[in-house]
Amino acid sequence: MSFKTASEGYVKYQGLGNWAFVLHRLTGLGVILFLAIHVVDTAFVYFAPDLYKEAIALYRSPLFGLGEILLVLSIIYHGLNGLRVIYFDMVNPNMWTIEINRKSVIWTWIITLVLWLPAAVVMGSHILEHLGG
Amino acid sequence: MQVTLKILRYNPEKDAQPHYERYTLDAEPTDRILDVLEKIKAHEDGTLTFRRSCAHGICGSCAMRINGRNRLACKTLLQTLDTSKEITVEPILGLPRVKDLVVDMTTFFDNYKKVMPYFVNDEPLPEDGRERLQSPEERERFDDTTKCILCGACTTACPTFWADNSYVGPSAIVNAHRFIFDSRDRAAAERLKILAGESGVFRCRTAFNCTEACPREIDITKAIAEVKRAIITGRLD
Ligand code: SF4
Numbered sequence: 001m002s003f004k005t006a007s008e009g010y011v012k013y014q015g016l017g018n019w020a021f022v023l024h025r026l027t028g029l030g031v032i033l034f035l036a037i038h039v040v041d042t043a044f045v046y047f048a049p050d051l052y053k054e055a056i057a058l059y060r061s062p063l064f065g066l067g068e069i070l071l072v073l074s075i076i077y078h079g080l081n082g083l084r085v086i087y088f089d090m091v092n093p094n095m096w097t098i099e100i101n102r103k104s105v106i107w108t109w110i111i112t113l114v115l116w117l118p119a120a121v122v123m124g125s126h127i128l129e130h131l132g133g
Numbered sequence: 134m135q136v137t138l139k140i141l142r143y144n145p146e147k148d149a150q151p152h153y154e155r156y157t158l159d160a161e162p163t164d165r166i167l168d169v170l171e172k173i174k175a176h177e178d179g180t181l182t183f184r185r186s187c188a189h190g191i192c193g194s195c196a197m198r199i200n201g202r203n204r205l206a207c208k209t210l211l212q213t214l215d216t217s218k219e220i221t222v223e224p225i226l227g228l229p230r231v232k233d234l235v236v237d238m239t240t241f242f243d244n245y246k247k248v249m250p251y252f253v254n255d256e257p258l259p260e261d262g263r264e265r266l267q268s269p270e271e272r273e274r275f276d277d278t279t280k281c282i283l284c285g286a287c288t289t290a291c292p293t294f295w296a297d298n299s300y301v302g303p304s305a306i307v308n309a310h311r312f313i314f315d316s317r318d319r320a321a322a323e324r325l326k327i328l329a330g331e332s333g334v335f336r337c338r339t340a341f342n343c344t345e346a347c348p349r350e351i352d353i354t355k356a357i358a359e360v361k362r363a364i365i366t367g368r369l370d
């Protein structure tokens with residue numbers, strides 16, 4: 001009906017399927033935001049090399065480091081969940097039962113975490129080193 | 134046993150905004166949410182408004198959000214919910230609120246009508262002038278989607294529909310599926326054309342809320358996926 005109705009549903013509606021969907025949207029937005037920033041800063045190389053250096057310095061800040069760790073999470077989740085949905089939708093709709101769907105959502109979260117955690121540890125320790133040095 | 138219901142109340146003649154009201158009363162674990170609503174209406178507040186008819190899960194009148202999920206009030210037993218906490222009851226989402234738990238279903242039925250949810254076959258009747266025969270396998274093909282009671286629980290659980298109710302919604306697709314895959318029907322191509330359009334099946338994001346919500350346990354997302362495939366491949370198998 002509207003943005004307001006959709007937001008109410010996103011936040012309040014219960015169920016694994018809804019959470020998987022809302023996360024997919026949020027991580028998608030996160031990735032788009034990163035891409036937009038990245039396109040802009042890369043354009044600086046040509047149009048305003050000084051600003052580019054500033055941008056790079058900004059990216060070295062711990063806050064951006066944290067953002068990058070979340071970015072990796074977003075990319076992994078968005079990609080995996082996207083593949084999950086495509087598989088069900090296009091390849092094997094016979095698997096569409098509540099049970100299999102719930103399990104597949106949980107597995108997607110587990111695999112996301114397994115892939116993300118090592119990256120998060122490596123990236124996190126870089127930030128800490130940077131802070132220490 | 135005592136239960137507390139937290140109900141979203143809204144009287145358009147008095148309230149600027151909907152608000153919650155709480156009612157605590159005695160109930161049995163085998164009572165359904167509908168029974169509790171009836172008790173509140175009879176003994177606590179006669180103005181409480183909700184829709185019901187059959188009370189047996191077949192008319193499709195009483196879909197509402199119970200603890201954040203769409204269900205039929207007449208099929209939801211208290212013992213299946215956590216009664217140590219308040220139970221939240223709200224109207225289904227995505228359709229205009231009329232009063233309390235009642236919403237205006239016009240858009241829902243308009244979307245339903247868009248998919249030609251009726252049998253189409255202008256060919257002459259068989260020799261004996263009676264039935265158009267069908268094998269058990271052919272009947273089985275669309276059995277699941279014959280079970281729909283048009284309660285709207287699926288469509289109003291759908292994130293795409295919340296954002297834009299020109300999307301025909303899962304319920305309309307279920308009812309289209311029921312005829313598209315019926316060997317006796319002759320309008321599958323027309324329905325597929327409608328559903329291939331802007332407000333059709335490709336708005337589905339496979340969130341699965343519809344299937345979880347359906348009180349008739351129809352595999353809705355599967356039906357939608359089958360219609361998607363029929364559109365892409367042009368085959369009805
Ligand atoms: S498909 Fe299920 S949830 Fe949707 S309207 Fe029909 S009975 Fe209700």
Ligand code: FES
Pocket residue numbers: 184185186187188189190191192193194195196205206207208
């Ligand atoms: S009152 Fe008929 S379905 Fe609930």
